[in-house]
């Protein structure tokens with residue numbers, strides 16, 4: 001993603017302050033930057049939050065595989081600086097989440113919701129951040145807590161799917177940039193909402209747009225839907 005963002009920045013005329021890999025000096029980078037963009041690994045989050053707060057600059061977080069403690073740390077840091085965190089920076093997925101929330105709010109709990117995703121062989125986290133974002137949108141539409149209604153990886157199950165559950169299935173292979181489908185399965189009918197990322201540049205473009213939008217905002221936690229006015 002670092003390379004994709006550098007490519008987009010070159011096209012938009014922004015200056016790239018630099019980049020850090022694991023063990024890099026993110027605090028020094030933040031000190032000479034207007035905004036930080038994080039596509040790395042959950043282990044880098046704490047250092048990135050400290051760097052953004054230390055420099056008093058906004059932070060865009062695209063890193064996935066975040067757990068509850070990471071989200072608590074983001075919420076705390078967002079009291080000091082503006083932070084936008086999202087499992088997917090693309091325009092298409094942001095709109096898709098909006099549509100899924102709407103559909104789930106209109107259809108009753110007898111419509112089972114399953115989320116299927118496929119990514120390249122190098123991806124380490126599952127389900128993807130996007131799948132979780134879409135699951136969260138479906139749960140919000142349905143008025144339930146995702147954490148209490150998730151079925152993920154049914155290997156070894158000998159029971160029926162739990163009523164009202166939101167199911168997740170993850171496939172990995174090849175060079176797939178990102179495929180997501182949300183299936184709403186009712187009695188004798190089925191609705192499928194899908195998004196296909198043909199290239200990683202869509203995520204980079206969205207991240208740059210988010211960074212541009214975040215500069216000058218008040219401290220707080222933001223999402224891609226705020227950038228797109230959804």
Ligand SMILES: NC(=O)C1=CN([C@@H]2O[C@H](COP(=O)(O)OP(=O)(O)OC[C@H]3O[C@@H](n4cnc5c(N)ncnc54)[C@H](OP(=O)(O)O)[C@@H]3O)[C@@H](O)[C@H]2O)C=CC1
Pocket residue numbers: 001002020021022023024039040041043044061062063064065086087088089090125129203
């Ligand atoms: N929100 C979105 O729209 C998208 C999110 N992503 C997410 O972004 C993340 C990165 O994806 P991708 O670019 O494919 O991954 P890569 O593995 O290609 O790159 C990760 C980069 O982060 C660096 N890194 C790893 N750990 C740390 C650390 N502790 N401190 C600082 N840097 C670190 C790595 O450095 P080194 O090489 O030294 O290990 C590497 O440069 C993933 O979580 C992915 O799911 C990806 C695409 C879109």
Ligand SMILES: O=C(O)C1=N[C@H](C(=O)O)C[C@H](O)C1
Pocket residue numbers: 064087088119123127128129130131177178179
């Ligand atoms: O790791 C990736 O490649 C991607 N990660 C994000 C995710 O976890 O959903 C976004 C996109 O699907 C690509």
